[in-house]
Amino acid sequence: MLALALALFLSPAPASVRPVHTYSIVARDPVTGDLGVAVQSHWFSVGSIVTWAEPGVGAVATQSFVEPAYGPLALTLMRAGKPAPDALRALLTADPGAEVRQVGVVDAAGRVATHTGAKCIPAAGGQAGDGYVVQANMMEKASVWPAMAKAYEAATGDLAERMLQALEAAEREGGDIRGRQSAALLIVKAKASGQPWNDRVFDLRVEDHPDPVRELRRLVQVARAYNHMNAGDGCVTAKDWACAEREYGAAQALQPDNHEMAFWHAVALATNGPLEPAVPLFRKAFAAEPRWRELLRRLPDVDQLPKDPALLEKILAIR
Numbered sequence: 001m002l003a004l005a006l007a008l009f010l011s012p013a014p015a016s017v018r019p020v021h022t023y024s025i026v027a028r029d030p031v032t033g034d035l036g037v038a039v040q041s042h043w044f045s046v047g048s049i050v051t052w053a054e055p056g057v058g059a060v061a062t063q064s065f066v067e068p069a070y071g072p073l074a075l076t077l078m079r080a081g082k083p084a085p086d087a088l089r090a091l092l093t094a095d096p097g098a099e100v101r102q103v104g105v106v107d108a109a110g111r112v113a114t115h116t117g118a119k120c121i122p123a124a125g126g127q128a129g130d131g132y133v134v135q136a137n138m139m140e141k142a143s144v145w146p147a148m149a150k151a152y153e154a155a156t157g158d159l160a161e162r163m164l165q166a167l168e169a170a171e172r173e174g175g176d177i178r179g180r181q182s183a184a185l186l187i188v189k190a191k192a193s194g195q196p197w198n199d200r201v202f203d204l205r206v207e208d209h210p211d212p213v214r215e216l217r218r219l220v221q222v223a224r225a226y227n228h229m230n231a232g233d234g235c236v237t238a239k240d241w242a243c244a245e246r247e248y249g250a251a252q253a254l255q256p257d258n259h260e261m262a263f264w265h266a267v268a269l270a271t272n273g274p275l276e277p278a279v280p281l282f283r284k285a286f287a288a289e290p291r292w293r294e295l296l297r298r299l300p301d302v303d304q305l306p307k308d309p310a311l312l313e314k315i316l317a318i319r
Helices: 002-009 070-079 084-094 144-154 159-172 212-237 241-254 259-272 276-288 292-298 309-316
Strands: 018-020 022-028 035-041 051-054 058-066 101-107 112-116 125-129 132-136 182-188 200-206
Touching (some): 022 101, 022 144, 022 159, 035 159, 035 212, 058 070, 070 101, 084 101, 084 112, 101 132, 112 132, 125 144, 132 144, 144 159, 159 212, 182 212, 200 212, 276 292
Antiparallel strands (some): 018 058, 022 132, 035 182, 051 058, 058 101, 101 112, 125 132, 182 200
């Protein structure tokens, strides 16, 4: 299959020439082993074509006059045991358009490779570090990707935070000479679980926005909160209300203005203990959307709230 894929890649059909001039980072978290790719471009929906990652395999950013096949083919080669440098070398050797490609690759062992073709539009270049590579083309100046590397190495926090700081450093250094439009962040777990939907830590795209990196940071914060919400839902399914209270509370702390998070946190509190701590949260939810009251009435019959008419009436009376 691999030989066939490369043969098709070598076919005389015209190569893709969609110009995704941009900056990106691919990296492996040295603590968790998670793999990620983050990108920004003055191009619509950059994440739909540049970002590729697979748990336990690697991550890829394919850009400049982008060849989308670099993403899945690089992952296929790494899945077959090729380290990142060998996988990238094989793709470049097979590609008659290698001079206009820009690619960054990291594998599950943290080995990295980056390529900037001689005909990528300047300022263009890449830089490799311990478990990561940065690359950029059509930048305002050639200091963009070194600034990204420096920021990533100096950053603390999880992989998402460190990658965001790399993107923000690119913006401070001038970024894309054309401006900005879209951004994306994809992070997958270190090992595949057999449940792909559970293996994506973050899968976020800003398709069209005047400040996509800032918006991407906001979405990461929202996603962190909803990761706690999802965990809380699992606790509810297991009827572990103390766990639900903890997870919903963590979500609500991250998004204090989200009335749905307030509502479910309040439900968990009311189910797991006295009503008083839940009152201000119910009040917030009911004020934001009166129909939460109707939804509340439906919960006891499906075991999402105690079948206690007195408790239900007390909650509905909250103003």
